[in-house]
Amino acid sequence: MIEVEFQRGFPGLSLDVAFQAPAGITALFGPSGCGKTTTVNAVAGLLRPDRGRIVLNGRVLFDGRTDLPPQARRIGYVFQDARLFPHLSVARNLRFAARWRRGADADFDRITAMLDLGPLLHRRPATLSGGERQRVAIGRALLSAPELLVMDEPLAALDEARKTEILPWLERLRDEVRLPMLYVSHSVPEVLRLANSVVLMQQGRVRHAGPLTEVLADPALAPLMGAREAGALIAGTVVAREADGLSRVMTAAGPIWLALDRPPGTRLRLRILAHEVILSRAAPQGLSALNALPATVIDIRDGMVQLALGDERMLAQITPRSVQMLDLKAGAACHAIVKSVSVLPS
Numbered sequence: 316m317i318e319v320e321f322q323r324g325f326p327g328l329s330l331d332v333a334f335q336a337p338a339g340i341t342a343l344f345g346p347s348g349c350g351k352t353t354t355v356n357a358v359a360g361l362l363r364p365d366r367g368r369i370v371l372n373g374r375v376l377f378d379g380r381t382d383l384p385p386q387a388r389r390i391g392y393v394f395q396d397a398r399l400f401p402h403l404s405v406a407r408n409l410r411f412a413a414r415w416r417r418g419a420d421a422d423f424d425r426i427t428a429m430l431d432l433g434p435l436l437h438r439r440p441a442t443l444s445g446g447e448r449q450r451v452a453i454g455r456a457l458l459s460a461p462e463l464l465v466m467d468e469p470l471a472a473l474d475e476a477r478k479t480e481i482l483p484w485l486e487r488l489r490d491e492v493r494l495p496m497l498y499v500s501h502s503v504p505e506v507l508r509l510a511n512s513v514v515l516m517q518q519g520r521v522r523h524a525g526p527l528t529e530v531l532a533d534p535a536l537a538p539l540m541g542a543r544e545a546g547a548l549i550a551g552t553v554v555a556r557e558a559d560g561l562s563r564v565m566t567a568a569g570p571i572w573l574a575l576d577r578p579p580g581t582r583l584r585l586r587i588l589a590h591e592v593i594l595s596r597a598a599p600q601g602l603s604a605l606n607a608l609p610a611t612v613i614d615i616r617d618g619m620v621q622l623a624l625g626d627e628r629m630l631a632q633i634t635p636r637s638v639q640m641l642d643l644k645a646g647a648a649c650h651a652i653v654k655s656v657s658v659l660p661s
């Protein structure tokens with residue numbers, strides 16, 4: 316767990332930042348110039364706050380008295396450009412990061428296997444693709460045995476094909492390495508695919524910090540991620556393939572049937588946008604939509620109905636006239652009819 320709280324003034328912007336990030340990927344998200352890079356630099360020890368307190372797993376990195384230098388903070392940093400040593404092979408770039416550590420050989424084998432770096436070990440950085448270079452940079456950061464991984468727009472310099480190539484590795488990192496990771500990004504698709512939590516930043520301040528699912532399902536916060544993005548992000552697992560070819564996906568909101576070809580056990584993230592959900596007070600009958608889930612209204616605001624479905628939250632975009640016709644208010648029982656679901660790998 317990383318605990319961050321600091322202030323730092325610049326002529327054009329004063330930063331006043333506070334959030335905590337547990338294990339998993341926490342995206343620092345916000346418009347250009349809102350202070351994302353400055354924040355991760357303060358955490359990594361590359362920028363000195365005016366005041367504050369930064370604590371990693373109970374260890375003070377910075378406060379009024381302590382100010383550990385970057386190399387003593389146990390933080391792995393992956394920059395936009397990989398910054399590998401050009402004259403060293405991939406293997407030597409990797410070994411360099413672990414050079415002082417006991418147990419480094421076992422880590423070398425484990426991390427090389429996890430990121431499938433074996434075939435690249437004898438190559439020089441100049442002969443690698445941008446995506447391969449970033450994979451090596453991630454491996455190098457992990458080999459320093461960090462307690463926190465900081466990634467500042469690690470995909471920003473890559474073209475779409477290379478981004479697509481590296482995303483599954485970042486997912487693997489998220490699911491297999493139990494580290495807190497701060498991930499700076501202003502790409503909504505990247506955040507949706509990778510993040511567990513989000514720190515939403517605006518003009519040097521934290522507007523909200525919390526689980527991604529909570530941000531997307533909150534009508535007040537979702538617009539900060541881009542108006543089109545309001546909706547739910549629900550975790551599910553494929554449990555069965557039905558006789559008619561549809562897959563049954565179990566979620567905390569209930570079972571959802573999807574036309575998918577994934578084996579049972581596959582974990583997914585399901586994205587259900589607010590404008591793809593319609594509401595009905597009675598259990599719907601005679602509808603072509605496959606998925607109608609019992610729900611309870613939590614709140615109605617700005618044309619959005621916020622719903623509870625078991626432990627999950629969902630949004631439905633709705634006109635004031637429909638709110639009136641259906642007599643919807645907080646606490647009302649209804650059914651959420653989901654017209655379409657997009658599936659993100661998890």
Ligand SMILES: Nc1ncnc2c1ncn2[C@@H]1O[C@H](COP(=O)(O)OP(=O)(O)OP(=O)(O)O)[C@@H](O)[C@H]1O
Nearest residue numbers: 325326327328346347348349350351352353354501
């Ligand atoms: N060394 C500095 N000197 C003066 N001002 C600075 C300095 N570093 C950061 N700032 C101020 O902080 C602002 C935020 O910069 P920062 O790079 O953290 O934003 P960002 O959210 O990462 O933006 P982007 O998405 O474009 O990378 C800058 O626009 C600038 O006003």
